[in-house]
Amino acid sequence: MSLAMSRNDLAEYMAQIFPQVHRDFVIEELHEDSIVMRLVVEDRHLRPGGTVSGPSMFGLADVSVYALILARKGRLSLAVTTNSSLDFLRKPLGGKDMIAHCRMLKLGRSLAVGDVLMFSEGSDKPVARATMTYSLPPEGSAAAAFG
Template sequence: MSRISLPEFTAILDRELPITRLLGIHTEAITHGQGRLRMIYNPDLVRPGGTVAGPAMMALADVAMYAVVLSLLGPVELAVTTNLHINFLRKPAPGDILAEARALKGGKRLTVVEVELYSGTAPGDADRALVAHVTGTYSAPPNPDAAAVSRAIEAGSWE
C-alpha cells in the first residue's frame, strides 16, 4: 500500500512545486513503488522541429520519480534528485506524454527509479510509443523503515 495518497501527493505538488501546473503535469495513479503521470499537451512545450521539448520531458520524469519515492517513504518533502539519466529514443509527436515509473532499489537514503515516457493516450493503446527511458536516484532523510522498503522493492512485493 502506498504511503501517500493521490490527493496528498497532488497537494504537495500544488503547494511546493507549482511548476507542475505550468507544465500541465497531472498524477493519474500512485501505488506503493509505482506512479503514472501525464503531461497534457501544450503548444508552448513544442520545440523547433515540431517535437515536445526535452526539458519538459525531463521534468515529467523527475516528478514521476518523486511520486514513486513518496509512495515508499510517505510525505518526505526533502527528498531530492541526485541523478537523472535520460535516453531519448524517438521524436514524440505533439501530444500528451505519459510517464510510467517504478522503484528499482531502495536503501537507507537512496532510491533508484526507472521511468518510461510514452506518446499516446493511455496505457495499452496500440498507438502509444516509447519515446524516452529514464533512470534516476533520489536521496531522502534517513528512513527508519529503509530495510523493509528495500526488501519489498527487491521482492517485487510493493503492489
C-alpha cells in the same frame, strides 16, 4: 510496504510544494511500486518542429520518480536528484500529452532509484527512457520532516 500517501493527498501536496508547475502534471495511477504520470503538453513544452522538448521530458521523468518516493515515504520534500540518465528513443508526437510509466527499482533509507518509460498519448512505442536516482534525507532529521 504500503503507500504513505493516497493519490489525492499526493496531488494536493505536490500542488503545495510546486505551485508553479503542478498543473503540468497529473497523477493517472498510483500503486505501491509504480505511478503513471501525465505531462499536459502545451505550446511552452514544444521545441521547433512541433515536438516535445527534452527538458519537458526530463521534468516528467524527474517528477514521476519524486512523486512515487513521496507516495511511499510521505512528506519528504527535501529528497534531491543525484543522478539521471535519459535516452531519447524516437520523436514524440506534437500536440499529444506525454505519459510516463514509472516503477521504483530501489527505495532504501538513503537512496531511491526509479525507471521511467515515456510515451506520446495513444502510442505504445516509448519515446524516451530515464533512470533517476534520489538522495533521501536521514529519517527523523529536520530535512526529512520539512513540509
